[in-house]
Amino acid sequence: MKNKILVSFQDFVRSPMGQKTQAATEIGWEYVLDSCQAIGRTMLAFFAAVGRLTVFILQSVWYSLLPPYYARHIFRQFIDIGYYSLPVVGMTALFTGMVLALQSYTGFTRFNAESAIAGVVVLSVTRELSPVLAGLMVAGRVGAAIAAEIGTMRVTEQIDALKTLSVNPFQYLIAPRLIAGTLMLPILVLIGDIIGVFGGYAVAIYALDFSPGSYLSQTWDILESIDVVSGLIKAAAFGLLVSMMGCYHGYNSGRGAQGVGQATTNAVVSASILILIFNYILTQIFFS
Amino acid sequence: MTDSPVTAACKIRAAQQDLPAKLQLCGVRKRFGRNDVLRGVDLTVPAGKSLVVIGGSGTGKSVMIKCILGLIAPDEGSILVDGEETVNIDGKARSRMMSRFGMLFQGAALFDSLKVWENVAFGLIHGRHVEKEQARQTALEKIRAVGLKEEVGDLFPAELSGGMQKRVGLARAIAANPEIIFFDEPTTGLDPIMADVINGLIVDCVTDLGATALSITHDMASARKIADYVAMIHEGHIIWHGPIADLDNSGSAYVEQFIHGRAEGPIAVNK
Numbered sequence A: 001m002k003n004k005i006l007v008s009f010q011d012f013v014r015s016p017m018g019q020k021t022q023a024a025t026e027i028g029w030e031y032v033l034d035s036c037q038a039i040g041r042t043m044l045a046f047f048a049a050v051g052r053l054t055v056f057i058l059q060s061v062w063y064s065l066l067p068p069y070y071a072r073h074i075f076r077q078f079i080d081i082g083y084y085s086l087p088v089v090g091m092t093a094l095f096t097g098m099v100l101a102l103q104s105y106t107g108f109t110r111f112n113a114e115s116a117i118a119g120v121v122v123l124s125v126t127r128e129l130s131p132v133l134a135g136l137m138v139a140g141r142v143g144a145a146i147a148a149e150i151g152t153m154r155v156t157e158q159i160d161a162l163k164t165l166s167v168n169p170f171q172y173l174i175a176p177r178l179i180a181g182t183l184m185l186p187i188l189v190l191i192g193d194i195i196g197v198f199g200g201y202a203v204a205i206y207a208l209d210f211s212p213g214s215y216l217s218q219t220w221d222i223l224e225s226i227d228v229v230s231g232l233i234k235a236a237a238f239g240l241l242v243s244m245m246g247c248y249h250g251y252n253s254g255r256g257a258q259g260v261g262q263a264t265t266n267a268v269v270s271a272s273i274l275i276l277i278f279n280y281i282l283t284q285i286f287f288s
Numbered sequence B: 001m002t003d004s005p006v007t008a009a010c011k012i013r014a015a016q017q018d019l020p021a022k023l024q025l026c027g028v029r030k031r032f033g034r035n036d037v038l039r040g041v042d043l044t045v046p047a048g049k050s051l052v053v054i055g056g057s058g059t060g061k062s063v064m065i066k067c068i069l070g071l072i073a074p075d076e077g078s079i080l081v082d083g084e085e086t087v088n089i090d091g092k093a094r095s096r097m098m099s100r101f102g103m104l105f106q107g108a109a110l111f112d113s114l115k116v117w118e119n120v121a122f123g124l125i126h127g128r129h130v131e132k133e134q135a136r137q138t139a140l141e142k143i144r145a146v147g148l149k150e151e152v153g154d155l156f157p158a159e160l161s162g163g164m165q166k167r168v169g170l171a172r173a174i175a176a177n178p179e180i181i182f183f184d185e186p187t188t189g190l191d192p193i194m195a196d197v198i199n200g201l202i203v204d205c206v207t208d209l210g211a212t213a214l215s216i217t218h219d220m221a222s223a224r225k226i227a228d229y230v231a232m233i234h235e236g237h238i239i240w241h242g243p244i245a246d247l248d249n250s251g252s253a254y255v256e257q258f259i260h261g262r263a264e265g266p267i268a269v270n271k
Ligand SMILES: Nc1ncnc2c1ncn2[C@@H]1O[C@H](COP(=O)(O)OP(=O)(O)OP(=O)(O)O)[C@@H](O)[C@H]1O
Pocket: B032, B035, B037, B056, B057, B058, B059, B060, B061, B062, B063, B064, B106
């Protein structure tokens, strides 16, 4: 079809005045048909991808619940995903809490509303910043690592080898990562909450001359359990998203080093975007 | 459940063989996009015999084995194991079928997060639920059998040479004494002496343990040592098959060209 367009285009250019209109209509039709085909192909590929992802999610959840459970692997993922993410998440939370106190101070002094700073810090950190930033950090650290590891296993036929040894890759590789991601991120976020609030507290006390007693009491007064709980539920959802995207893209990795690189990028990008989207949806559910 | 016409025809075909067929492939087709790899493969592997598949690089030998194992779903055709259809089985039935197979991958495909002995013992521990210490002993025994020192068992695959990895892959494939073993180029990357040791091991698996073997090789010396039967694949079809004794007077120009490694002949080098 491409050829035909090319030919008729050349005809069109070369043709004397009289033939112009006919050639022009031919180009028009060819063009419409070609774009329809392209749109159709894109739509089909899109639906195929959605279907594949859905099947993958159902399969991985199903097999995460079924025995056998590979306890040693789940434990190792707890360490990999949870423990080793602590420094990154801790640093992020600390500086976020600190900068929040500083920024809200410069803003709120204009309205003589310094007493609201403690509340702003604790609510922003627990409800939004700690889960979202921890989620994004973990997406970069863990999502990429999962995609690269499983992708390499796919490319080097280790996943095929697992199957030939009667071990289900969903149970052996994917379930431990999903379980660890879902359970570890809330713990990370809880620790991040504490560190973040502490960061705000430290800046308020040491740089902005607040009194420790009143800052803490303002913090406690405004904080409700739903603030923390909603943040932790978000964290669990984000943890599941990150490991699911890492596993999905790794498991369906293309061939060769390039395929694995692509899978890693896709895992991080899709997890990050999904985190932001789900953050909005969950906030809507909790606070409206 | 009644058989599909393809399966039924294949069962009849399997029953007509001189020797009982352990594996029977009928009209197996597989294409990847525009790449028509298998175009109707018919192949019989008699029980307790060793069949070697030869053929040019990229003719779909590895794909054929993966279809038999169920790692790749063929587009068409029937694959019988002991007269039982295996195309489209999954879940428990597939897992049960897998436990009868052993597979040496062309690239060894060792689990790089596990030690060598854990790799070899993997199928025993996870697939057959053998106790760990016992599985370790069996693994070390197999590691010795493929000509490696026992100390190698505590290394990681990345610390081994290519040929050593291949031998570990072989040890893993035979660790659970499977009924049907697939060897994808077992002697590639080995020195001639070690290749002979491995050939001997494959022959032992078939003669002593009664396994059925399907091997792929480009190494004609190895083929002559391990094969009872030879089949040659070319352009998606099995173009010749017969007992190893007939290999030198096969009457096929393709086989002649292949076994003598000539650039000139019916097999075009640049397709
Ligand atoms: N998963 C796949 N996706 C797409 N194409 C594939 C896939 N696996 C194999 N192929 C294609 O199928 C063809 C046959 O590959 P195969 O690995 O079976 O060759 P082979 O006969 O084993 O060759 P060699 O002797 O070099 O190992 C190749 O052209 C390859 O590109």
